[in-house]
Amino acid sequence: MKLKFIIILLLFVKLTLAQELYVCESYSEDGKPVGVSNNIKIKPYGSAFYILLDNEKPLKDKSLFLFIDKFYDGKFKPFESKKLEVEKEDTWAVTSFEFKDPGVYEIYFLNSSQKRLTTQKLEVDFEEEYKSMRTKKTNNLGNVSFTGTNKSFIFCELVINNKPKNPLSILSLTQSEGKVFVYLNNNSPFGIEKIKVKFWKIDDNDENKEKLIDTKKYKIMPEWSDLFFSYDFDNIGTYRIEIYDYNNNFISANTLEVSN
Structure with missing residues (x-):
């Protein structure tokens, strides 16, 4: 009985972890993320990244909804949302998003039944190069x-x-x-x-x-x-x-x- 319980538990964990959300720089033709990070650096005018959902099995849906919440005033609040059109037999979906503001974000997908598929936390900050530039004088650039x-x-x-x-x-x-x-x-x-x-x-x-x-x-x-x-x-x-x-x-x- 104990062994049966362990097998059921492992199966549940496997199914729970089947869906993964990635923030990445690129992706392969078969939907594998490239350059994954949960702590990204952006330019002061913004930097674009891909947001990729790997479902590992057919999505069985024609629409997905991407939500991006931002943490401020002590909690995550709605920041941006986007609808994605997909095919039911697709096992992954991807879209791009331009991050312009530093902060902590919560990113997640909902299906057409409003069921949350997976969630990922993301930290966004300016590139170190830009941070140092802000303290430099620029009077010697000339015409x-x-x-x-x-x-x-x-x-x-x-x-x-x-x-x-x-x-x-x-x-x-x-x-x-x-x-x-x-x-x-x-x-x-x-x-x-x-x-x-x-x-x-x-x-x-x-x-x-x-x-x-x-x-x-x-x-x-x-x-x-x-x-x-x-x-x-x-x-x-x-x-x-x-x-x-x-x-x-x-x-x-x-x-x-x-x-x-």
């Missing part, structure tokens, strides 16, 4: 020129360790949920603390006509020679993204096609 053709302005699916992954010129709303990463390498320090980004929609019938649809402002470090940020598009069309410094000096621009 910086943004002219020339050495800059790399890239649209991509994700940026990992300051490297753009899966560059693209056409963004699919269906496949990406409208999210794209903008990566700019200046090949020399920007020498500024803020940038201004303008988003223009090009007229479908006249490419010479543009409509300003959005403007964003970002803080950067003068020492940086590259930067990236994410943006969400809601509608199809052709868009031009322009980057300026705060004195409206042009830095760089690129065009992106957004399709269904």
Whole structure:
């Protein structure tokens, strides 16, 4: 009887541990996480990571719900949520998320029946390099020129360790949920603390006509020679993204096609 109880207990533990949630830098084609960590370091403007659910058996569901809670005022409170479309026969699911704020997070998935599948705690902090930069003076950078053709302005699916992954010129709303990463390498320090980004929609019938649809402002470090940020598009069309410094000096621009 005691042996039977132990076998049942071990089976229960195995089933309980079958589902695993990982925060990782990348993943393999068969859903194995790469670069797993429960203590990640981010850039001051944010860093993106993958959140991967390994179920080990078919999910038997068409939808999963990712929830990210953040710890403050003595308890975890709702911070972000996201719906994932999956196939019932899938044994794993993955999505990306850009962490911008240091802190302690609780990450978990719910199925369509609102049953919690698995939970993971995550600690987020700024990179040590950035922490030291905050104490350095930046008066000796001199004048910086943004002219020339050495800059790399890239649209991509994700940026990992300051490297753009899966560059693209056409963004699919269906496949990406409208999210794209903008990566700019200046090949020399920007020498500024803020940038201004303008988003223009090009007229479908006249490419010479543009409509300003959005403007964003970002803080950067003068020492940086590259930067990236994410943006969400809601509608199809052709868009031009322009980057300026705060004195409206042009830095760089690129065009992106957004399709269904």
